Amino acid sequence: MPKAGKGVSRKQSENGEVEKRIVVLDQSKCKPTSEAFKYLKRHAGGCGKPCIQVNPGDSGRPPTIIIWENACGACITRAKKCPDDAVQIVKLPTNLTTDTTHRYGQNSFKLHGLPTPRPGSVLGLLGTNGIGKSTALKVLAGRLKPNLGRMDDPAGWEDIIAYYRGSDLQNFFTRLVMDDISALVKPQMDVAKVKVKQGATVADIIADKDQCGRGHEILGKLDLLHLMDRDVLALSGGEMQRLSIACTAMQDGDVFMFDEPSSFLDVKQRLAATEVVRGLLTPAYWGGSAEKADSKYVIVVEHDLAVLDYMSDQICCLYGQPGVYGVVTQRLGVGNGVNQFLAGYFPSENMRFRPFSLDFRLTVDVGDADGSRAGLNEDLSEIENLSGRHFDPSITNYPKLSRTLTDDTNATSFTLHVEAGVFHEREVICMLGENGMGKTTFMKLLAGRCFDDQDVATAEATPEPESSESAGAGVDEDAAAAEAARKLREEKLDRAAAAKQKVDAAKAKIAVGEAPSGEEFELGADKPKPKAERKYLRDLGISFKRQHNAPRFRKFKGNVQRLLEKTIQHGLADRLFRLRVLMPLGIDKMENLPVSSLSGGEMQRVAIAICLGTPAQIYLLDEPSAGLDCEQRIIVGKVIKRWCINHLNKTVFVIEHDFLMATALADRVIVFRGEAGIECTAGTPVPLLAGMNTFLRSLDVTFRRDPDSFRPRINKKGSTKDREQKLAGEYYVVDNTDDSANRPKAGKRQ
Numbered sequence: 195m196p197k198a199g200k201g202v203s204r205k206q207s208e209n210g211e212v213e214k215r216i217v218v219l220d221q222s223k224c225k226p227t228s229e230a231f232k233y234l235k236r237h238a239g240g241c242g243k244p245c246i247q248v249n250p251g252d253s254g255r256p257p258t259i260i261i262w263e264n265a266c267g268a269c270i271t272r273a274k275k276c277p278d279d280a281v282q283i284v285k286l287p288t289n290l291t292t293d294t295t296h297r298y299g300q301n302s303f304k305l306h307g308l309p310t311p312r313p314g315s316v317l318g319l320l321g322t323n324g325i326g327k328s329t330a331l332k333v334l335a336g337r338l339k340p341n342l343g344r345m346d347d348p349a350g351w352e353d354i355i356a357y358y359r360g361s362d363l364q365n366f367f368t369r370l371v372m373d374d375i376s377a378l379v380k381p382q383m384d385v386a387k388v389k390v391k392q393g394a395t396v397a398d399i400i401a402d403k404d405q406c407g408r409g410h411e412i413l414g415k416l417d418l419l420h421l422m423d424r425d426v427l428a429l430s431g432g433e434m435q436r437l438s439i440a441c442t443a444m445q446d447g448d449v450f451m452f453d454e455p456s457s458f459l460d461v462k463q464r465l466a467a468t469e470v471v472r473g474l475l476t477p478a479y480w481g482g483s484a485e486k487a488d489s490k491y492v493i494v495v496e497h498d499l500a501v502l503d504y505m506s507d508q509i510c511c512l513y514g515q516p517g518v519y520g521v522v523t524q525r526l527g528v529g530n531g532v533n534q535f536l537a538g539y540f541p542s543e544n545m546r547f548r549p550f551s552l553d554f555r556l557t558v559d560v561g562d563a564d565g566s567r568a569g570l571n572e573d574l575s576e577i578e579n580l581s582g583r584h585f586d587p588s589i590t591n592y593p594k595l596s597r598t599l600t601d602d603t604n605a606t607s608f609t610l611h612v613e614a615g616v617f618h619e620r621e622v623i624c625m626l627g628e629n630g631m632g633k634t635t636f637m638k639l640l641a642g643r644c645f646d647d648q649d650v651a652t653a654e655a656t657p658e659p660e661s662s663e664s665a666g667a668g669v670d671e672d673a674a675a676a677e678a679a680r681k682l683r684e685e686k687l688d689r690a691a692a693a694k695q696k697v698d699a700a701k702a703k704i705a706v707g708e709a710p711s712g713e714e715f716e717l718g719a720d721k722p723k724p725k726a727e728r729k730y731l732r733d734l735g736i737s738f739k740r741q742h743n744a745p746r747f748r749k750f751k752g753n754v755q756r757l758l759e760k761t762i763q764h765g766l767a768d769r770l771f772r773l774r775v776l777m778p779l780g781i782d783k784m785e786n787l788p789v790s791s792l793s794g795g796e797m798q799r800v801a802i803a804i805c806l807g808t809p810a811q812i813y814l815l816d817e818p819s820a821g822l823d824c825e826q827r828i829i830v831g832k833v834i835k836r837w838c839i840n841h842l843n844k845t846v847f848v849i850e851h852d853f854l855m856a857t858a859l860a861d862r863v864i865v866f867r868g869e870a871g872i873e874c875t876a877g878t879p880v881p882l883l884a885g886m887n888t889f890l891r892s893l894d895v896t897f898r899r900d901p902d903s904f905r906p907r908i909n910k911k912g913s914t915k916d917r918e919q920k921l922a923g924e925y926y927v928v929d930n931t932d933d934s935a936n937r938p939k940a941g942k943r944q
Contacts, residue, residue: 214286217261217273218518219301222791223280226256230280234259237272245269260300278786284515287545294343295522296333304343305329307522309510310362311449314475314488318502318528319495320535321512323795323823326520327495328382330512331451334493335377336370366491369448377449380442383435383457396429396437397422405446408479412440415470416463431458432629439467443474449491450474456498457820460629460851462893464498465908468505497824500853500897503528504908511535513547529900529907536903552828553903590734590845591616597639608871610635615864615878620839622846623879624856626889627866631874633849634741636864637814640847641738737810741817741849743801748790754800755785758807765807774841775806778833794821802830806837812845813838819852831858853897857886857906857926865889883928890925897926 224230238246238259245265251257261273261281273281297304305326311317311334319327332338341348342357349357351371358364369375396418400409413419416436421429429437435458442450452471456464471492473479480486496502502509509531514520523531523540534540538548594614600607610632617623625633740746750757758766758781765771776782779799784792792800798821805815815834819827838844850856856863863885868874880888890897896919897906906926909916919925 215263216284216286216304216519217263217265217270217301218282218284218303219259219261220280220282221258223278224259228280229277231259233275233277234261234273234281237269240272241266241268243269246273279783282515282518284518286519296329296338296340297343297345299345303329303517303519305520305522306514308333308340308358308363309493309522310525311366311491311493312362312508312525313491315507316472316475316492316494316505317525318506318509319493319512320499320502320509320532320824321520322516322825323793324516325512325514326522327512328453329520330522331379331453331493331495334366335379335449335451337379375448377451378442378445378447379451380438380453380455382453383431383438394426395422396424396426399426399437399441400444403441404444406444406479409440409444412444412470415466416440417466432460432463435459436463436467439470443470448489449493451493451495453495454497455494456496456501460627461853461889462628464501464851465504465893465895468501471505497822497827498852498854499532499824500906500908503532504910511540513540513545532905533900533902536905552825553905589616589618592640595639597635599635608632608635609873610639611873611875612636612639613876613878617845617847617879619845620843621861622834622839622848622859623862623864624860625847625849625864625866625876626856626885627874628870630870631866631868632876633866634816636876637738637816637847637849640812641736641814642733734812735810736812736814737805737808738814739801739805739816739818741820744794744797747792747797747800750789753786753788754781754792757789757800758785758804761804762807764809770841771807771837774837775803775833778829779803795823795826798822799826799830802833806834810844812847814847816849817851818848819850819855827852827855828858831855834859854905857882860885863889867892883926886926887924895925896920899927 224234234246235248238248240246243266245262246269247260247262249258249260261269265273270283274283293306295305295308303324303326309317309319309330319330321327329338333340339348339351340354342354351367355364355367355371358367366375370377400413400422403409410419413422416439418433418436418440421433421437424433426434426437435455439452439455442452450471455467455471459467471494474492475487475490477484477487494502494505496505506528508525509528510525511523511531511534512520513523513535523543526534526542536552538551539546592612592615594612596609596611598607598609608630625636627633747757765775772782779802781799781803784796784800787796789797789800798818802815802818805813813834818830818834822830834846834848838846846859848856848859850859860882862879862881864879865877865885865888866874867877879885886897895911896909896916898909898915898919899905900907909919919927
């Protein structure tokens with residue numbers, strides 16, 4: 195290790211503090227056969243000092259490269275020019291007062307500080323991906339022993355406890371070492387890596403995990419009781435996530451940790467999961483023992499800011515450079531902490547970690563609050579009869595239709611009814627509803643994947659569905675329900691047969707030169723045309739980002755650059771596309787990475803870039819926030835708005851469960867209602883306020899807006915604000931006036 199001497203001394207700031215830097219070497223890009231390894235080996239010892247060293251392998255281990263962080267300027271410059279971006283050199287803040295808690299190795303990630311949980315409260319962790327949240331959970335769970343940055347001589351538990359003397363972590367680690375505290379961790383959900391016994395059912399898992407005798411109660415809250423006999427490996431991602439939350443909550447532990455519990459869940463399920471997590475700190479859950487409830491620790495890592503705000507009492511934010519270093523702040527009130535993170539500045543630490551702030555200002559016109567914008571308040575009864583009307587080319591209509599999907603055995607079926615509607619250029623339409631209500635099916639209909647003659651004709655033959663209150667009410671798994679289901683299937687088959695007859699009759703009329711009847715509906719036309727001339731939405735130009743892209747993309751043999759060249763060559767040649775889409779999404783930093791090695795979040799950003807880079811009139815994005823952290827979600831929302839709406843003047847349809855991203859994106863919304871998995875209806879697009887009020891009324895939840903960051907915040911159920919908004923019928927408000935009286939105080943949850 196070179197000593198600091200003449201020519202290699204580090205710069206000093208005005209107050210005498212020495213600048214710090216960290217050098218991170220990606221070993222996956224610096225293997226002995228790689229260009230990066232050959233480049234660094236060639237420059238090893240080039241300055242006469244061991245700034246860059248080649249560590250020879252032993253015991254079958256390959257040789258590695260080591261770059262010392264106090265290397266001379268010449269070697270640092272050479273390292274910056276390393277091929278494939280294998281070396282990252284980042285300057286650390288000079289006012290970074292917290293010492294290193296853990297470092298994985300030389301030229302590897304390090305974490306400064308630790309979250310400080312408090313018994314009897316929920317501590318939330320907020321930060322970007324790769325910033326050290328999962329590392330902090332491993333340390334607090336006792337699964338990773340912090341080395342305090344001493345890689346050659348790791349610290350012992352006595353040194354660790356002495357290091358945190360005088361803080362809440364001293365007692366925490368003391369109990370952890372004495373096995374006086376047990377930690378339960380719900381890890382990040384990766385359905386592809388779930389390991390359970392072959393053939394194990396949900397009932398088997400619950401019987402093994404239920405230590406508090408509250409298994410059925412928790413499963414009821416999470417809507418899992420009907421899956422007791424289901425094979426665990428046959429569960430969907432959302433069902434697997436809820437089961438994982440239930441298994442963690444029903445065990446008898448002292449520390450409960452939930453890593454991203456809202457992934458794969460819709461809005462209703464996220465609120466139910468929040469109630470289960472917060473219920474762990476109630477005396478009723480522990481047999482009425484307030485002392486036992488007050489002794490429990492709950493720590494949550496969450497990227498949905500609305501859920502994190504509603505779930506947490508206090509938060510610790512993490513900032514730094516993803517994959518390089520992370521810094522944990524002190525405990526903050528949940529309201530002030532989230533706002534400071536969005537602002538990019540922590541006043542208590544005098545730390546500016548982001549050069550720009552993030553806010554959620556809505557562009558809701560006063561005149562458009564009731565849908566009065568030209569072309570958006572058309573009488574839907576007139577849309578069904580298009581003959582002889584003149585249409586604005588910027589407005590596109592779609593018809594009322596129905597679609598029935600059945601499984602391979604025709605034993606079960608799902609019916610989606612779509613109400614007629616219109617959409618306009620330069621607007622984003624967001625689809626809101628629970629999982630299993632047909633949002634993806636509707637998006638496929640728009641994409642033309644299952645939009646055919648039967649859909650159009652069935653629209654005339656299918657009666658209106660029942661309301662959400664009566665649909666499927668009282669259906670039990672008994673003989674009467676089975677008989678009712680059989681009759682329903684027979685009725686649907688009869689309606690389909692009648693619809694086919696109408697289609698055949700229309701085709702026969704066209705064949706002899708006669709005009710077909712009104713069933714032969716077409717989009718944006720003034721009179722019926724033969725099938726060969728009809729224009730569907732797919733003919734307008736559709737770009738569709740599917741919900742799951744990873745299986746398809748991972749088959750691609752090559753790096754991200756080659757994938758983009760193959761799919762969106764036209765977009766890559768556009769300078770503005772690179773400036774407004776690729777750079778904000780961070781695609782330029784992963785162009786040389788193999789597609790098969792991308793993480794879920796990286797794959798999501800690549801899929802969004804490919805979708806936006808495809809020339810089209812209508813852009814369809816199915817859950818674009820999945821796998822992204824809180825900061826990336828806001829950036830993705832801004833990219834979609836700026837590129838598709840402001841630059842291209844196109845229409846965007848989005849399916850989104852993150853309420854903050856949905857409200858920041860949407861101009862209008864489509865609310866889905868009905869019985870999930872059985873029969874549902876997609877309403878006509880309505881203005882943002884009306885749609886959000888309708889959707890939140892069905893969930894019995896009210897939202898207010900933060901006066902500083904303008905982000906939506908969930909009101910505590912039964913609070914004064916909650917009762918006032920429900921009484922006024924305003925479940926979602928856009929009033930940006932100051933409501934400091936309702937803002938949470940530090941350490942208190944609202």
